[in-house]
Amino acid sequence: MMRKNYYRKLAFIVTLLTVLLAYQKYTSREKEPFPEVTFIADASVPVSLSDFDPNVLSKEQWQKLGFSEKQSITILKYKDIVGGKFTSKEQLKKCYAISQEKFSELASFILLPERTGGDHPKETDLFKKKKITISGAFNPDQFSVSDWIKMGFSEKQAAAILKYKNYLGGSFISKEKFKECFIISPENYSKIEPYLLLPAKTPENFRNSAKNTPKTTIQYHYFDPNQLDTEGWKALGFSEKQAVIIINYRDRNLRGSFKSIDDLQKCFVISAEKFQEMKPYIKLQERQQEKTDFSKTDLNVITFKQLTEFGLDERSAGSIIGFRKKLGGFVNKQQILTTYHIDQDLVQKLISIAPLNASDVPRYSLVDAPEEWLKNHPYFKYSADKIIFYRISYPDDKKIWKFLKLKPEYEEKMRLYIK
Numbered sequence: 001m002m003r004k005n006y007y008r009k010l011a012f013i014v015t016l017l018t019v020l021l022a023y024q025k026y027t028s029r030e031k032e033p034f035p036e037v038t039f040i041a042d043a044s045v046p047v048s049l050s051d052f053d054p055n056v057l058s059k060e061q062w063q064k065l066g067f068s069e070k071q072s073i074t075i076l077k078y079k080d081i082v083g084g085k086f087t088s089k090e091q092l093k094k095c096y097a098i099s100q101e102k103f104s105e106l107a108s109f110i111l112l113p114e115r116t117g118g119d120h121p122k123e124t125d126l127f128k129k130k131k132i133t134i135s136g137a138f139n140p141d142q143f144s145v146s147d148w149i150k151m152g153f154s155e156k157q158a159a160a161i162l163k164y165k166n167y168l169g170g171s172f173i174s175k176e177k178f179k180e181c182f183i184i185s186p187e188n189y190s191k192i193e194p195y196l197l198l199p200a201k202t203p204e205n206f207r208n209s210a211k212n213t214p215k216t217t218i219q220y221h222y223f224d225p226n227q228l229d230t231e232g233w234k235a236l237g238f239s240e241k242q243a244v245i246i247i248n249y250r251d252r253n254l255r256g257s258f259k260s261i262d263d264l265q266k267c268f269v270i271s272a273e274k275f276q277e278m279k280p281y282i283k284l285q286e287r288q289q290e291k292t293d294f295s296k297t298d299l300n301v302i303t304f305k306q307l308t309e310f311g312l313d314e315r316s317a318g319s320i321i322g323f324r325k326k327l328g329g330f331v332n333k334q335q336i337l338t339t340y341h342i343d344q345d346l347v348q349k350l351i352s353i354a355p356l357n358a359s360d361v362p363r364y365s366l367v368d369a370p371e372e373w374l375k376n377h378p379y380f381k382y383s384a385d386k387i388i389f390y391r392i393s394y395p396d397d398k399k400i401w402k403f404l405k406l407k408p409e410y411e412e413k414m415r416l417y418i419k
Contacts, residue, residue: 051244051245051248052065052268052269053110053112054092054110054111054112055085055086057268059072059073060072062075064266064268065106065268066102067098071097071098074095074096075097075098078095078097084182086112088114089107089110089112089113089115090114091115092110092112108318108322132151132152132153132191132192133151133152134151134191136195137196137197138195138196138197139197139198140165140172140178141170145158145162146158148162153183157183160183161181161184173199173202173203174198174199174200174203175193175196175199175200176200176201176202177202178196178198179193218236218277220236220277220278220280221281222281223282223283224282224283225250225258225264225282225284226250226256226257226258227285228247229247230243231243233246236278238269245267245269246267251303251304251305252304252305252314253314255308255309260284261279261282291309294306294310294350294353294354295353295354295355296355297355298354298356299330299333299350299351299354299355299356300329300330300356300357300358300361302354303321304317304321307321307350310346310350311346312346312347312350313343315341316341316343316346316347319340319341320336320339320342323339323340323378326376326378327361327377327378327379328361328377328417329358329360329361330356330358330361331358331361331416331417332356332358332416333351336351361417363417363419364418364419365397365418365419366387366391366397366401366418367391367395367400369387371384374387377417379410379413379414380414380417383404383406383410386403386404387404390404
């Protein structure tokens with residue numbers, strides 16, 4: 001009996017010690033550290049900007065825009081995640097490798113619509129679901145815009161499909177490549193696929209032969225980059241789009257001229273290899289720049305280059321040009337002073353000198369104003385849906401104004417663009 005009690009006590013002590021040891025180990029254990037989240041900071045290197053399409057940039061070109069290598073890789077991965085193509089500035093802005101400050105710096109140069117869907121009906125046309133009708137087997141390489149429209153695609157979708165075919169080199173190559181066309185949804189592809197007269201797989205040599213344009217030997221001659229137009233840059237082997245970007249970079253960012261060979265090298269569409277090819281033939285010549293007579297320069301046609309010539313910094317000049325574009329033109333000079341991020345004193349001096357011709361500025365009645373214009377115009381976009389709703393039942397401007405019940409200062413601005 002005593003021995004039995006002894007073993008019971010011993011078992012109880014062992015159990016108790018085990019529980020205590022387990023508890024001590026649990027309470028003393030260091031907690032696993034939460035993974036540290038590090039946001040990528042913007043590169044501090046100053047960058048010269050020009051219009052660009054973010055969908056065609058390589059890692060090196062993103063770095064030329066001021067991003068680190070790690071940031072550039074992140075942006076390209078994000079593009080793959082969203083379907084291999086950025087469809088709007090709003091979508092690109094969500095990439096966490098691009099800070100709000102950096103995006104604000106780039107926004108006016110990005111060749112994308114502001115947002116996808118919602119307030120921009122024309123943009124959503126690309127993605128609207130439509131009933132697809134297929135009459136029989138067909139070769140998509142032989143289809144025209146009208147053929148795709150007959151199948152059930154919109155005109156804009158049809159044009160985009162042909163643009164994609166041209167991007168591939170003039171042929172869809174295979175069902176695999178046809179499937180990659182972002183205009184064609186997975187549902188529509190599953191309907192079309194059995195009728196496609198295309199090989200199922202992409203040839204192994206496609207990457208080298210179709211996607212990359214065959215290199216042509218260029219006969220270089222001495223040239224002044226400040227005197228080349230679009231055709232001149234194309235003759236040096238650049239595409240038309242690249243040529244336009246180089247010219248915009250020269251005229252907008254560098255105020256009309258490359259001051260040095262280094263200025264040309266910094267243009268992000270010119271690769272390091274291409275620059276080395278051209279370098280021996282570049283001859284910059286000094287030229288006198290004609291001064292602008294601002295007393296004869298219409299504020300509705302004044303250029304970015306002329307604004308910087310007057311003394312405005314690039315941010316102020318870009319803001320004025322951007323605001324004018326959104327408005328469709330200034331109606332009075334005081335509007336210019338309401339532009340964000342400008343040098344008020346310098347702009348006041350400019351508008352006191354330069355004339356303003358508002359005769360070509362678009363004006364509409366509330367009844368006949370295009371929906372797209374209403375939804376995009378800075379003064380009308382917040383009332384656009386109401387205007388569109390009211391004019392269905394009351395096609396009369398006076399009644400619509402009454403229903404809107406706007407603050408006087410808002411109505412006053414809107415009436416500037418009403419005929």
